[in-house]
Amino acid sequence: MSFDYTLxxxxxxxxxxxxxxxxxxxSLAPGKKQSLTWITFAGILVAMxxxxxxxxxxxxQTLSGMxxxxxxxxxxxxxxxxxxxxxxxxxxxxxxxKRLPVGEFYILLLSATLGMMFMxxxxxxxTIYLGLELASITSYILAGLLREDPKSNEAAIKYFLNxxxxxxxxxxxxxxxxxxxxxxHLDIIGKVxxxxxxxxxxxxxxxxxxxxxxxxxxxAAPFHLxxxxxxxxxxxxxxxxxxxxxxxxxxxxxxRAFTIGxxxxxxxxxxxxxxxxxxxxxxxxxxALWQTNVKRMMAYSSIAHIGYLLVGVxxxxxxxxxxxxxxxxxAYAVMTLGAFAVILAVDAFGPGDQVGNYAGLAxxxxxxxxxxxxxxxxxxxxxxxxxxxxxxxxxxxxxQNGYVWLAVVMAINSAISVGYYYxxxxxxxxxxxxxxxxxxxxxxxxxxxxITMVVTLMLGLYASPxxxxxxxxxxxxxxx
Amino acid sequence: MSLLFIVAAFIxxxxxxxxxxxxxxVHSVLALVVNFIALAVLFxxxxxxxxxxxxxxxxxxxxMVLFLFVIALLTARKELPTSPQKWLKNQEVLGAALGLxxxxxxxxxxxxxxxxxxxxxxxxxxxxxxxxxLLTTNVFVFELTAFVLLVAVIGVVILxxxxxx
Numbered sequence: 001m002s003f004d005y006t007l008x009x010x011x012x013x014x015x016x017x018x019x020x021x022x023x024x025x026x027s028l029a030p031g032k033k034q035s036l037t038w039i040t041f042a043g044i045l046v047a048m049x050x051x052x053x054x055x056x057x058x059x060x061q062t063l064s065g066m067x068x069x070x071x072x073x074x075x076x077x078x079x080x081x082x083x084x085x086x087x088x089x090x091x092x093x094x095x096x097x098k099r100l101p102v103g104e105f106y107i108l109l110l111s112a113t114l115g116m117m118f119m120x121x122x123x124x125x126x127t128i129y130l131g132l133e134l135a136s137i138t139s140y141i142l143a144g145l146l147r148e149d150p151k152s153n154e155a156a157i158k159y160f161l162n163x164x165x166x167x168x169x170x171x172x173x174x175x176x177x178x179x180x181x182x183x184x185h186l187d188i189i190g191k192v193x194x195x196x197x198x199x200x201x202x203x204x205x206x207x208x209x210x211x212x213x214x215x216x217x218x219x220a221a222p223f224h225l226x227x228x229x230x231x232x233x234x235x236x237x238x239x240x241x242x243x244x245x246x247x248x249x250x251x252x253x254x255x256r257a258f259t260i261g262x263x264x265x266x267x268x269x270x271x272x273x274x275x276x277x278x279x280x281x282x283x284x285x286x287x288a289l290w291q292t293n294v295k296r297m298m299a300y301s302s303i304a305h306i307g308y309l310l311v312g313v314x315x316x317x318x319x320x321x322x323x324x325x326x327x328x329x330x331a332y333a334v335m336t337l338g339a340f341a342v343i344l345a346v347d348a349f350g351p352g353d354q355v356g357n358y359a360g361l362a363x364x365x366x367x368x369x370x371x372x373x374x375x376x377x378x379x380x381x382x383x384x385x386x387x388x389x390x391x392x393x394x395x396x397x398x399x400q401n402g403y404v405w406l407a408v409v410m411a412i413n414s415a416i417s418v419g420y421y422y423x424x425x426x427x428x429x430x431x432x433x434x435x436x437x438x439x440x441x442x443x444x445x446x447x448x449x450x451i452t453m454v455v456t457l458m459l460g461l462y463a464s465p466x467x468x469x470x471x472x473x474x475x476x477x478x479x480x
Numbered sequence: 481m482s483l484l485f486i487v488a489a490f491i492x493x494x495x496x497x498x499x500x501x502x503x504x505x506v507h508s509v510l511a512l513v514v515n516f517i518a519l520a521v522l523f524x525x526x527x528x529x530x531x532x533x534x535x536x537x538x539x540x541x542x543x544m545v546l547f548l549f550v551i552a553l554l555t556a557r558k559e560l561p562t563s564p565q566k567w568l569k570n571q572e573v574l575g576a577a578l579g580l581x582x583x584x585x586x587x588x589x590x591x592x593x594x595x596x597x598x599x600x601x602x603x604x605x606x607x608x609x610x611x612x613x614l615l616t617t618n619v620f621v622f623e624l625t626a627f628v629l630l631v632a633v634i635g636v637v638i639l640x641x642x643x644x645x
Contacts, residue, residue, distance in 0.1 A: 130624050
């Protein structure tokens with residue numbers, strides 16, 4: 001058998017980069033590790049360039065068909081590498097200020113990204129699971145990086161115990177599927193679980209386990225219980241990564257696994273995801289209203305956003321359904337990273353992470369305040385932002401496929417979410433600042449805020465190229 | 481269903497119950513060893529020799545010894561850990577009810593789906609078949625697992641290792 005290495009070039013570069021960082025880290029004296037930031041950043045850009053050869057070959061599957069490098073996985077590879085690059089850009093001074101282990105942080109970030117890339121590119125249950133474990137184990141460690149902070153320890157322990165439980169549930173579901181089909185390859189599972197067998201009750205039970213397992217990983221209510229504590233306790237930079245990376249990875253795995261492997265049982269799992277979507281939206285938005293800690297508020301807000309995304313998953317049997325989820329993930333990643341860059345600046349280089357700490361930010365640091373306002377506007381779903389276009393596509397995909405009630409629930413929830421986003425915006429522009437000096441945000445963090453602001457507006461004003469890209473990528477991995 | 485299977489299955493369930501019910505952590509670990517050995521016998525009765533051997537050597541042997549060491553190092557005190565404060569009343573009853581409910585559902589669908597299971601190849605689970613699959617079709621999975629373990633080791637060093645100021 002032959003391996004086509006060009007298809008795996010980004011993954012190979014990322015693996016090599018992680019090992020190079022590991023070795024260079026050992027040779028650098030403590031406190032003199034700033035160069036690692038730029039090595040990692042440059043390496044991620046090289047990995048992104050490594051995607052190019054894969055787009056030029058006609059082959060799309062390698063390693064006995066376990067991993068594919070089609071348009072769908074290329075879309076997600078670009079997304080994951082962009083997230084990793086932006087996190088790296090914002091990281092240098094923050095790691096130094098919090099005395100976090102620099103080299104190890106980058107190794108874990110790169111490994112998690114690698115795991116997520118395998119989650120989106122795999123056509124086999126084994127590699128999907130291994131990618132998921134790679135992303136999860138690194139996340140548990142990242143959550144506990146602040147060793148002296150009991151809240152960080154709490155975050156790591158809770159994330160680990162809940163995550164291990166979720167893995168067990170997921171594996172139980174996968175083992176039922178394997179027992180039924182004798183195969184782990186999604187294409188063959190899709191062929192075997194066709195016709196009569198797809199109505200067996202045991203397939204339904206396996207689906208429940210799989211939905212619950214993936215639901216834990218993407219923090220959909222009612223499997224979200226670890227999220228607020230993990231988000232609050234983890235270092236803010238890590239929280240920014242949690243809010244985007246692992247969720248997008250789990251979403252990619254769900255889109256691939258359910259539409260290929262369980263296409264014939266789609267009537268069952270779409271119902272399950274519709275329930276999760278409604279519960280996540282209402283629970284996330286209503287609980288976020290009562291939060292006084294901004295990181296906790298963002299945790300509940302991210303649960304609500306997973307709810308919006310699951311509206312798209314509910315209609316993922318159609319190309320517009322998958323494409324709208326992919327587009328919204330892109331918009332969500334950009335606006336969430338931007339919002340967290342501001343939260344990071346105010347938390348680590350300013351007053352703190354309570355809502356009251358944002359008082360008068362508009363006069364202290366206008367760029368940060370206006371940036372956060374733009375990201376919140378995008379999260380609510382007001383034009384001309386990426387969040388609006390994303391919600392619009394999700395909405396129309398749901399309506400086209402007869403889920404009008406789900407679209408209505410989504411609109412109601414967008415209205416509810418105004419309540420908590422507005423609280424912070426009001427504080428920033430009307431509240432009286434305790435200090436008048438500006439928040440000393442490092443250049444990298446400011447750059448991330450500026451880049452994500454531009455991209456958020458771009459996704460709102462010039463959405464069609466991105467949507468066309470998502471639609472083309474979504475049309476590839478289906479079989480029906 | 482052979483007598484061996486029934487006996488081993490009951491011992492496995494008894495071992496698992498012992499893990500939960502035992503007051504002292506050391507007794508829990510010993511009950512888990514019993515459970516693992518019974519599971520190894522179950523694997524053997526299904527002609528999965530490789531799984532049986534691995535179960536015995538890695539789990540019942542290495543991992544459990546490690547567990548005992550950890551418990552010995554962490555709980556040097558004599559007194560048993562007191563049960564934590566209960567936020568939810570009748571946890572045990574609720575947990576048992578939900579667990580039995582899950583068992584009933586799984587049992588029902590498994591019996592209803594009997595015969596739906598995929599055909600098992602003749603050499604399934606043998607050392608030869610396992611090794612061949614591991615080093616040919618799944619060699620990439622094997623390598624990826626090594627990377628996952630490397631990351632886990634790095635994590636241990638970060639979280640519990642000594643740190644320079």
